[in-house]
Amino acid sequence: MAIRFFPKEVDFFSQFEKAGSNTIEAANILVELFERFENIDDHIKRIHDIEHANDDLTHEVMQQLGQTFVTPIDREDIHALASSLDDVLDLLWAAGDRVALFKVTQGRPGATALARSLQENTIVVHRAMQELRRKKYAAALESCIEINRLENAADELFRKEIAALFTQEKDPILIIKWKEILEHLELATDKCEDVANTIESVILKYA
Amino acid sequence: MAIRFFPKEVDFFSQFEKAGSNTIEAANILVELFERFENIDDHIKRIHDIEHANDDLTHEVMQQLGQTFVTPIDREDIHALASSLDDVLDLLWAAGDRVALFKVTQGRPGATALARSLQENTIVVHRAMQELRRKKYAAALESCIEINRLENAADELFRKEIAALFTQEKDPILIIKWKEILEHLELATDKCEDVANTIESVILKYA
Amino acid sequence: MAIRFFPKEVDFFSQFEKAGSNTIEAANILVELFERFENIDDHIKRIHDIEHANDDLTHEVMQQLGQTFVTPIDREDIHALASSLDDVLDLLWAAGDRVALFKVTQGRPGATALARSLQENTIVVHRAMQELRRKKYAAALESCIEINRLENAADELFRKEIAALFTQEKDPILIIKWKEILEHLELATDKCEDVANTIESVILKYA
Numbered sequence: 001m002a003i004r005f006f007p008k009e010v011d012f013f014s015q016f017e018k019a020g021s022n023t024i025e026a027a028n029i030l031v032e033l034f035e036r037f038e039n040i041d042d043h044i045k046r047i048h049d050i051e052h053a054n055d056d057l058t059h060e061v062m063q064q065l066g067q068t069f070v071t072p073i074d075r076e077d078i079h080a081l082a083s084s085l086d087d088v089l090d091l092l093w094a095a096g097d098r099v100a101l102f103k104v105t106q107g108r109p110g111a112t113a114l115a116r117s118l119q120e121n122t123i124v125v126h127r128a129m130q131e132l133r134r135k136k137y138a139a140a141l142e143s144c145i146e147i148n149r150l151e152n153a154a155d156e157l158f159r160k161e162i163a164a165l166f167t168q169e170k171d172p173i174l175i176i177k178w179k180e181i182l183e184h185l186e187l188a189t190d191k192c193e194d195v196a197n198t199i200e201s202v203i204l205k206y207a
Numbered sequence: 208m209a210i211r212f213f214p215k216e217v218d219f220f221s222q223f224e225k226a227g228s229n230t231i232e233a234a235n236i237l238v239e240l241f242e243r244f245e246n247i248d249d250h251i252k253r254i255h256d257i258e259h260a261n262d263d264l265t266h267e268v269m270q271q272l273g274q275t276f277v278t279p280i281d282r283e284d285i286h287a288l289a290s291s292l293d294d295v296l297d298l299l300w301a302a303g304d305r306v307a308l309f310k311v312t313q314g315r316p317g318a319t320a321l322a323r324s325l326q327e328n329t330i331v332v333h334r335a336m337q338e339l340r341r342k343k344y345a346a347a348l349e350s351c352i353e354i355n356r357l358e359n360a361a362d363e364l365f366r367k368e369i370a371a372l373f374t375q376e377k378d379p380i381l382i383i384k385w386k387e388i389l390e391h392l393e394l395a396t397d398k399c400e401d402v403a404n405t406i407e408s409v410i411l412k413y414a
Numbered sequence: 415m416a417i418r419f420f421p422k423e424v425d426f427f428s429q430f431e432k433a434g435s436n437t438i439e440a441a442n443i444l445v446e447l448f449e450r451f452e453n454i455d456d457h458i459k460r461i462h463d464i465e466h467a468n469d470d471l472t473h474e475v476m477q478q479l480g481q482t483f484v485t486p487i488d489r490e491d492i493h494a495l496a497s498s499l500d501d502v503l504d505l506l507w508a509a510g511d512r513v514a515l516f517k518v519t520q521g522r523p524g525a526t527a528l529a530r531s532l533q534e535n536t537i538v539v540h541r542a543m544q545e546l547r548r549k550k551y552a553a554a555l556e557s558c559i560e561i562n563r564l565e566n567a568a569d570e571l572f573r574k575e576i577a578a579l580f581t582q583e584k585d586p587i588l589i590i591k592w593k594e595i596l597e598h599l600e601l602a603t604d605k606c607e608d609v610a611n612t613i614e615s616v617i618l619k620y621a
Contacts, residue, residue: 059611062611062615063614063615063618066618066619067618067619088308101573101576101577101580102576102577102578102580103577103581131571142588159304159308162309163308163309163310166308166309166310166380166384167310172379172380172586173382173580173586173589175380175381175383176586176589176590177580179383194480197266197269197496201269201270201273202269202273204270204273204274205273205274247423269444311584328465366511366515369516370515370516372589373515373516373517373587375491379587379590382587383588386590389527404473404476408476408477408480409480411477411481412480413479414480
């Protein structure tokens, strides 16, 4: 193994911030899709392009992590942040993609509310990444609390909407479709919480 | 980074034991729920309170792990134990919660049997955590074998009950509901096995 | 803790190669099952025996990893490779097992195509493990690219087949069954990609 005595500086924090802004952008398109149910394939394609670009970014972070000798924070935390940020976008994309695959033609207010809650959460996740990069630790911890609050609220939205789906809907095939879309949205907010937990743990280690 | 020269002692093993006893308590309520199908919301609330308290405990373990310089066992093993123990309780709670969300009004003997098997497994998991804390390694390894045996038995129960569900039940919506409840129960026992695998690996490292 | 001053040599790479060949063998039986839909229980039993033997192999790798003081590549990479290889086989087995559990009596061409794509991928995964062991890094990186290409193709097959399932099939119970079988096949190819990502990261670290 050739140890790198002069490690190149890799700016992981900027990459995380970029992943955060990618996620906001995709969430904006997803909310538009859920609100209007028009030009579905076009919306899906745009989310897919962002998701694809973010895959490349995540891949780059992971490769640079393997080749970098000195890292600004623990390696496993860089790995965890890159993975969770990527998971948010993957699940957000999957939620939208299911709308197209299942040929769903009409929205549900509860699902739109859940998509909006996810959108709100991606904004706070992005802000937390900015705060982490600028070493504004107190602000970043506040953002983590906000991410957790939004995740709890999303969980309640999810549970109410699942209960409503089974009460209101009699077509089992439509239940299968919406249940899966809602689950992907809820998992995406779970991954926002994973991001917050890692940020919090990083700050408590070094502050 | 400010290195802590005088690390405070964190008693991770007591925290794991507490997580183990939380899980037994929740499993007892779940079995009661599956056996009687009465006061469902009350049972769910009690499980939720335990799950919530355990979330706080897990969070505490993770934060202390980040701030502790010397750990009694490898950091990744502490992380793995805390995560898996938390996952058992999360999935156990989710299984019960689905009963309420889906407004299921009647039990299935196969599901009750699976819940009882999980209950039995939580007792052995808790015992294994006690044995690990008291450095009774031979006994702890025996408990791990028992956890694996119970997990295999639960897997067979799960597979038989899924087959029975699709054979006996003609209502697709009821199939969707019970399939998900059964899957959560089965995943909870999988996580018991994850706990056992980590305990075993810890003992083989240090014994 | 008794440090091993004379660590026994553990040949992790041979174990990974063996896991790879186990996976090919199981994939061959799965494809036969999907093509013919005959002697289903017999096919499932043969896949299960391979899956079981591979569980033992993975367990052995993990225990040896805990007891080995010096490892040829980073410990977390050995852990990741052993886990992902095991996951491929677990999910492949689960896909086949669902056919038996759900008493599915007739195949779907799209599912067979997905199983064949997985079979193709297991061959490249096995080749990549051989190349890694023989330090043929350029060839191994080429194999990783091929695994990624196959995974993308499988993802497209999966999405088309899910769309077709919901368009063609009117029986919700059959949709539930096939959706789950297809998901397991698709997850198995995802895990092939995880293997490729770890191999790539290992090579970039040491090359």
